[in-house]
Amino acid sequence: MLTVMPRVTMNPDTQTVQFEGAPFDAAVSFFLVDNEPGQGPDLHQHPYAEVFTIVSGRALITAGDEQIEAGREHIAVVGPDTPHGFRNLGPGRLEIVCIHANPKMITTWLQPER
Known part of the structure; x- marks a missing residue:
């Protein structure tokens, strides 16, 4: 089975696209994020792992007590x-x-979103 759908931007300010796999019997979900400088999600957590791969730009990723600067050469x-x-x-x-x-997607927000 093949399903093709248009991308739908969930937030025009951040140009974020969301895909949840459940309706398609897919075991993964994802966000495609396109942020301006300074933008990004506040602290939150999930009961499963999350993988970040940067297509372009640089991010400061915080996880627990750790922070790293990551670019397209990294997967976190x-x-x-x-x-x-x-x-x-x-x-x-x-x-x-x-x-x-x-x-x-199951998300617990630990700070109020900006």
Whole structure:
């Protein structure tokens, strides 16, 4: 079976596209994120791992007590139940794919979203 659908931007300010795999019997979900400098999600966690791969730009990724600067040469994996978030370090846009190892996204926000 093949399913093709249009991309739908969930937030015009961040140009974020969301895909949840459950309706398609897919075991993963993901965000395609395109952020301006300074943008990114506040601290949150999931009961499953999340994988980040940067397409372009640079990000400051926070996971627990650790912070790393990452670019397109990096893939970052955050373990289950680990508080995490990221910010675009600029100067240009950050394009990042956030892969959720689950057919449905389950998020607990630890800070109010900006």
